[in-house]
Amino acid sequence: MRDALWAALKTVNDPELHRDLVSLGMIERAEVGGGVAQVKVNLTTPACPLKGQIEGDVRSAVLAVPGIKEVVVTFGAMVRTGGQPALPGVKHVLLVGSGKGGVGKSSVAVNIAASLARDGARVGLLDADVYGPSVAHMLGRSAERVTANAERKMQPLEAHGIRFLSMANLSPAGQALVWRGPMLHSAIQQFLKDAAWGDLDYLIVDLPPGTGDVQLSLTQTIQVTGAVIVTTPQDVALIDAARAIDMFRKASVPVLGVVENMSYFVAPDTGLTYDLFGRGGSQKLGGLPLLGEVPLDMEVRKDSDAGEPAVLAHPDSAAAQALTGVARALAGRVSVQALADLPDQLPVV
Structure with a gap:
């Protein structure tokens, strides 16, 4: 079931970045037990304007996996930079x-x-x-x-x-x-x-x-x-x-x-x-x-x-x-x- 859970998450795109959460490295944890899926998403900014949409899309995708009855979604955040930091830190x-x-x-x-x-x-x-x-x-x-x-x-x-x-x-x-x-x-x-x-x-x-x-x-x-x-x-x-x-x-x-x-x-x-x-x-x-x-x-x-x-x-x-x-x-x-x-x-x- 774990593989099915990750496959479902791979169908969920970040609405702004237009790539799936798995390939973007935004899924920190995805586990399932007793029919309950635990998913932690690391947003690309704590001020993500579309956090609610991402949560809803994750829930819909995971609940479609046979055997999963409940989804608990939690969030973290990790601001990324495409190159070298502008200044140290x-x-x-x-x-x-x-x-x-x-x-x-x-x-x-x-x-x-x-x-x-x-x-x-x-x-x-x-x-x-x-x-x-x-x-x-x-x-x-x-x-x-x-x-x-x-x-x-x-x-x-x-x-x-x-x-x-x-x-x-x-x-x-x-x-x-x-x-x-x-x-x-x-x-x-x-x-x-x-x-x-x-x-x-x-x-x-x-x-x-x-x-x-x-x-x-x-x-x-x-x-x-x-x-x-x-x-x-x-x-x-x-x-x-x-x-x-x-x-x-x-x-x-x-x-x-x-x-x-x-x-x-x-x-x-x-x-x-x-x-x-x-x-x-x-x-x-x-x-x-x-x-x-x-x-x-x-x-x-x-x-x-x-x-x-x-x-x-x-x-x-x-x-x-x-x-x-x-x-x-x-x-x-x-x-x-x-x-x-x-x-x-x-x-x-």
Whole structure:
């Protein structure tokens, strides 16, 4: 019966990777006794957006095996990388960028990181907006200072299950940094290579707006898995978002998708929906995958000012659910990206 159980599992495909769970090495354990099958599936990310579908497909396939009356499905997760890690211990570096400021890029980056961490991933967050750092404030840790460990490497701070570094925790509050390009390059190098990030599934990088020195330093320094573009729906934002996309493509960084932020507003008193900045404008960006439409929500702003990401403070709100969907869709895109460099047949764990 064990052979029949494994044969049944081989008919179940991962909905995003379009290969069966057995050849992908996602079945950690499959045993049967007394008519009860025990199956453990290792997902390609803790934030798998299609976990429920996979569980249902496994149950249907296994219950079709003669003699099996019950199926117990459990899950683990193992984030894979198609090649060498971007940094020691860091599997994927994901850039969150925008063509212009004011589109909510940092808020999206913080909530992506918080959502992935809540789902069980090991997550780091680098605030690469050196001139206008905001991540520390949004995580409620702006008063803390970065220290060095015994190896004289910067020790990232921690908040909400996220390891993070920000210039706000290295320089006096309110002090302007008047730096030229080489100094920016040196700072980014230190954030990446002189910090004790430890083992991470994802390092989210909140970029400054535009297409300047920081973006070039990052793309030329390490292997980046991909980038996310944050924009609002109106044309003035989309024009600049298109420039950011062009920059990433010239730097050979895959653009994994677009987040349309402030996509619409639902009036709390009437429930009516207003497209304040238009809606659906991200469809003009060359057919890139839409990771999600995030509504304009006052709670997101309040939560950011209070130092707690909206996905944690108000997880049932429309904005938080949209941001959670963005994070999970991004994790799925990363898994698909990694598969391109994996062998056709992976060993069974």
